[in-house]
Amino acid sequence: MLLSEQEKAQAVRDVRELIVSSGVTAAVLRVEPSENLYGSDDQSYSENATIPVEIVHTPPEELSGKIDATLSVLPDADVLAEDRLRIEDVVYRIQTIAEEHFFGTTTHQSIELVKLHGR
Numbered sequence: 001m002l003l004s005e006q007e008k009a010q011a012v013r014d015v016r017e018l019i020v021s022s023g024v025t026a027a028v029l030r031v032e033p034s035e036n037l038y039g040s041d042d043q044s045y046s047e048n049a050t051i052p053v054e055i056v057h058t059p060p061e062e063l064s065g066k067i068d069a070t071l072s073v074l075p076d077a078d079v080l081a082e083d084r085l086r087i088e089d090v091v092y093r094i095q096t097i098a099e100e101h102f103f104g105t106t107t108h109q110s111i112e113l114v115k116l117h118g119r
Helices: 005-021
Strands: 024-031 045-056 069-073 084-087 090-102 105-115
Touching (some): 005 045, 005 069, 005 090, 005 105
Antiparallel strands (some): 024 045, 024 084, 069 105, 084 090
């Protein structure tokens, strides 16, 4: 074993501290249960929760030009692929969600976002 359980737990705490210390939060917008329009972006969303995030507005050059921002969120953040996120009065659609691992421990989730214009 390369890292002890205590070292893995410390890595999770360190990443949590970095995300929370950014001071940025996102409102998680979830489709209202009464809506059932498959494939439509015109569904009604309501705020489900507020979560701490670390946001990078200018993704690295190797990412597709279709990504407007990337986020790091806590590993236990209640975020679904079909949710929308509102950050600083801008609404984003989630493109991808991926767990990030450090020696077998999930430290956070990475999310790629696409800005929804006119929303």
